[in-house]
Amino acid sequence: MRSLYKPRAILAASLFALSLGAAGGAQAALFEDDEARRAILDLRQRMDAQRLASERDAEAQRAELAQLRRSLLDLQTQIETLRGEVARMTGQNEQLLKDTAELQRRQRDIATGMDERLRKMEPAKVSVDGREFIADPLEARDFETALGTFRKGEFPAAQTQFGDFIKRYPQSGFRPTALFWLGNAQYANRDYRGAITNFRALLQSAPEHSRAPEAVLSIANCQIELKDTAGARKTLDELVKTYPQSEAAGAAKERLARLR
């Protein structure tokens, strides 16, 4: 707007200058008509130029304004789009959070289930007759099965199961105990010679085993059953000598007294 005032200011200034000149010219007749006309034409020309320039300015500004308006609308649309986008992503994020939580829960469940199942298959520490060793779950189960059979008094089956056990797991930590119960099963089945062999195998492989004194006593019992009194006495003597502190040694002494 300010530029619109400019030509008028210039015009006023020019007219003022003109009137000054005219005032002076009364005496001096300084300005000829032609000169004045030229000046007016000149002024008019300048005014036209100014007007054109300001119209161009205004036009440019209008264009700029329209441009601004368009970009504002553009921005508005972009904001709306972004808002929609954010909502969509918020929704997606919520869904993902929920899915993640669900997956975590399921994974925990699976891990727990897996652990439980693996535990059934992984070797674990077992403790038998005062000895600790690592055993396969299957091995431990087979041993417990055989022992269960023995405890039920099913001695022929127990003999088979302990025999199989010793064959299947020659390196097993259960072996001495298995030999002991195998011997006992055989004793019950009146297989005294077989029993003696297995008790001896126990003594040979694990002389310090907590079942060893009982195994010696059992050998003596087998010998008595086989009417080998001399052998039995010898075995009992050995028992008293080798394991003097054992409970079995006490029993051996009594037995010896009776045998003599």
Added chain:
Amino acid sequence: MTHPLLWRRRDAAALLAGLAVSPAFAQFRVEVTGVGLTQLPIAIAPFRGEAQAPQKIAAIVTADLERSGQFRPVDAAGSSLDETSRPDLTPWRQRNADSLVVGSASRLADGRWDVRFRLWDVVKGQDLGGQSFAVTAGDLRLAAHRISDFIYEKLTGEKGVFSTRIAYVTKGGNNYNLWVADSDGENAQSALASTEPIISPAWSSSGSQLAYVSFESRKPVVYVHDVSSGRRRLIANFKGSNSAPAWSPDGRTLAVTLSREGGSQLYTIDAGGGEPRRLTQSAGIDTEPVYSADGRQIYFVSDRGGAPQIYRMPPTGGNPERVTFTGNYNISPALSPDGRWLAYISRISGQFKLQVMELSSGAVTSLTDTSADESPSFAPNSRLIVYATRQGGREALMTTTLDGKIKARLAGQGGDIREPDWGPFQK
């Protein structure tokens, strides 16, 4: 987007263009449409003297028990027993009834009615007790509902909801009415009549007050209405819309949806009125707040995730957690008083269906075969849901058991009937 007040099947424009049918309120009837697995067979003998009484006690009790889904009525017509009889239970055993109700209604000298009854265990031949009420003729229905409550509690071990009340809104011509009715929809008393829409009635936990939104000043404004005195007070009348009031369980606070700062957002206001406190800050629409029974959560609907879903957050605001994930349009949450269930409306292939979610597992069950369900609300014993729907071309209020197996229609003959809210146990 959807109507900013509430997401609902019908917006305000639809409210204004309803059918001009005047509702008839004396015609409520139980229409059990499902078959329950374990229903107790019960015989309710006509009460001696009830033929002279304005209300048929035995029929009301029978309808109550049938609607609960837990009982199957056994025909007892022609019996002439009352509470003083020592009935021969053999014929009832032959009719396969497990229980028998006998009673009487007699007019007292002062014009009141003396209603008495006794409940018999037919199988064991045991007297399970009885009660007597001296009531005015106007309270005979209430006495019948109390008898139903006694029987229900004796035989199921849970409290009955028959003597509780339901609020709902009807539109007849250009007249809107807010009603307070018995739990069977009968005995409706108008709490407010207006020529402008009334929506969103909500009972306070004491059952003495109703909050609702009225358009009587040509814009949605929240009022709290004292049911016994009829006095009411303005709670929220701010710039923009004021809608969806919900009571906190202690009755001290109301959660509302206001658009005073632009978009629809949740606020809380003291029940006595005052300056609202803003709860949510979202770019979307947050509305339909409802408190959990323990007061620890506010469930609400928001489209912050791009589509309306149900969220929950602490009642003082805070980070909302999304609750519904099945489907992309879930609105109108209602929580069971026992805190186990969330009922809501889901839009499933263009149909609006009542759903119930077990909150502990997130498992969702669809309860209806109708397609325009809205406004679910739980009975105070958490065993039934009342909701509005369109069935057989008519507006209807229905109740359903939580497994959806037993439904009963409470609606009268036509007319617009909607926005039910089940009140609390009567103190």
